[in-house]
Amino acid sequence: xxxxxxxxxxxxxxxxxxxxxxxxxxxxxxxxxxxxxxxxxxxxxxxxxxxxxxxxxxxxxxxxxxxxxxxxxxxxxxxxxxxxxxxxxxxxxxxxxxxxxxxxxxxxxxxxxxxxxxxxxxxxxxxxxxxxxxxxxxxxxxxxxxxxxx
Ligand code: ADP
Numbered sequence: 835x836x837x838x839x840x841x842x843x844x845x846x847x848x849x850x851x852x853x854x855x856x857x858x859x860x861x862x863x864x865x866x867x868x869x870x871x872x873x874x875x876x877x878x879x880x881x882x883x884x885x886x887x888x889x890x891x892x893x894x895x896x897x898x899x900x901x902x903x904x905x906x907x908x909x910x911x912x913x914x915x916x917x918x919x920x921x922x923x924x925x926x927x928x929x930x931x932x933x934x935x936x937x938x939x940x941x942x943x944x945x946x947x948x949x950x951x952x953x954x955x956x957x958x959x960x961x962x963x964x965x966x967x968x969x970x971x972x973x974x975x976x977x978x979x980x981x982x983x984x
Contacts, residue, residue: 837919838864838865838867838918838919839859839867839918839919840869840908840915840917841855841859841866841868842869842871842904843868843869844871844876844885845868845888846880846966847879847885847888847983848888848889848980849957849960849978849980850957850977850979851923851953851957851958851960853892854923854953855921855923855951857896859921860898863919863921864898865898865900866899866900866921867902868893868899868901868902869903870885870903872905879966879970882903886901887982888979888980888983891980891982892980892982908920908940909944909946918945918946918947919947919949920937920946920947920949921951922948922950923950923951923952924950924953925953925957925958960978964978965983
């Protein structure tokens, strides 16, 4: 049976931290679906189409990675895609605390297990919100994001 995992997030925008997690996840799973959550109430810096294109571009040579958008619960999306796992990246204890109850609820209620990948130390300072701040203020984001994010 194919081992499919969903890597959900806002990806506003995708960063080198996300890329690292996805690439390392490829040795654990046959297929990774990078899933852009669509939330009408949330204001994004980059449009859904831009965020989608950035990820497509970053993984255009990796057939294990596909990109999709979804609305609603991540667990429902996983079921629809036949994925039994959710991948999340962990940078620090704050990430862990936030993720713990969600992961436990997803496992108990939906039977979807979460797999946590510890971020590489060279990327632990990177977050999409830092990238957005730097970008808004005219700074250089090139060392934080994959090529193609502008
Ligand atoms: P969300 O809004 O769901 O937190 P993000 O796009 O910010 O979406 O993050 C998606 C996932 O990527 C989360 O699991 C987050 O912890 C992880 N992540 C974000 N930045 C990094 C990083 N620098 N290194 C490793 N994982 C990261």
